[in-house]
Amino acid sequence: MPHALGNIPEPTVRRLSLYLRQLEKLESESQPTFSSQSLADALGLTAAQVRKDLAYFGQFGRTGLGYSVSQLVHRLRQILGTDRLTLAVLVGVGNIGRALATYEGFTPKGFQLIGIFDTDPRKIGRKVGTLTIDSLANMAKAVEKYGVRLGIIAVPAQAALQVARAMRDSGIRGILNFAPVPLSHVEGVKVRNIDVAAELEQINYLSSQTPDYQSAAQPPAAPPRGKPRADRSA
Amino acid sequence: MPHALGNIPEPTVRRLSLYLRQLEKLESESQPTFSSQSLADALGLTAAQVRKDLAYFGQFGRTGLGYSVSQLVHRLRQILGTDRLTLAVLVGVGNIGRALATYEGFTPKGFQLIGIFDTDPRKIGRKVGTLTIDSLANMAKAVEKYGVRLGIIAVPAQAALQVARAMRDSGIRGILNFAPVPLSHVEGVKVRNIDVAAELEQINYLSSQTPDYQSAAQPPAAPPRGKPRADRSA
DNA sequence: GGATGTGAATGCATTCACAGCA
């Protein structure tokens, strides 16, 4: 049986995207197979972790031989839902919204932005890339009409919650939120928050905890002997 | 003793930013104190978790009374290093880079972009916001001169690793990476990756695992009785 | 009564270590 799925730990799911990236690279280099060790090395993880992650959704490797790149690419795309086109809308065409609206990275990954919305009357009607900014009031209609699954929020903080609910109520299933308010607990829709300022705070904290790389001009204080430790931050 | 610090779990650090956000909001509403419960509710976490997190760096609450908003805001800023100005540079002025260069969210959080760099000769010399795009070759000089701590990478995937190393070698301590390559294991510098396409994949996966909110017009299948569960995604 | 701080218990994710297969 092709494994139950359904119960994969979140950290694993997060790594699947990384695996897919790396395997696509191998595919473009015509590498037919890979080992858990080689993939782990490329990403700074451990081989056991890679194996466990992949084993969650079936037995793909061949003992002694490794995994087939193309097979895994196929399966990972299936799991992440990028083997077919997924539609998305964007709300909020400010700085970040504009950048996202013209981002070329979506299409090759199986996502397509089919509508961009704002409430500012001065913006409505303007073109951004190939899309024309529409009134937020028309979002629900578009979502229903095209069966849009994902929403991207790039509005100011105070408007975010309201937009998130509107998206959910119109049938959207998942939200990527760039507004600096955590929307994780909005009921009925999966949200992931990207907060640039908060990320900077994190790095600022982390980097103040570690010694200066410069001052260790010598090989940076030989790692305290032991198996490679995976770095959690990713 | 004001607690050892130095050993705070990463998930906790990530939440500190959220706490700070929320407390700044309370401060602007002139709320003098808060309880672990109220903060937890606002963010979709549990009270015990908030208490544990805060207890990592001292005893701030008063039994029976709660915590002082202003005291905690002060301390959190200290910990996250946003009580003083932190300088950053940006490399790669494409779509996303341009948006970040004009993002107004940095300053109020204690970060300041002091230089933007690119390798494209057609871009060098152009102004973006208040800054003028400079040649990447001049980055190291600027970093040393001003003691810049943080770097933001917004270049194409294949250039990212090289830029990261250049940043590290010039003395930068932490990197926020928007290029779709994981740089987590670059030695000598703390990296956090933001990969928009990967985040969409995550949401796409997660949202395909849960039932449709619409079709559950009834109270969505009464949560299987139990204490509130914190949502990990944040 | 209300709310903190914290050991103890639980629950998960990671790592180990090895059997098994090509």
Next chain:
DNA sequence: TGCTGTGAATGCATTCACATCC
């Protein structure tokens, strides 16, 4: 020999539950 798949062991983070104090 090389490398997977996986139970067992470890290591952490979360949650519980309660002593403690205003």
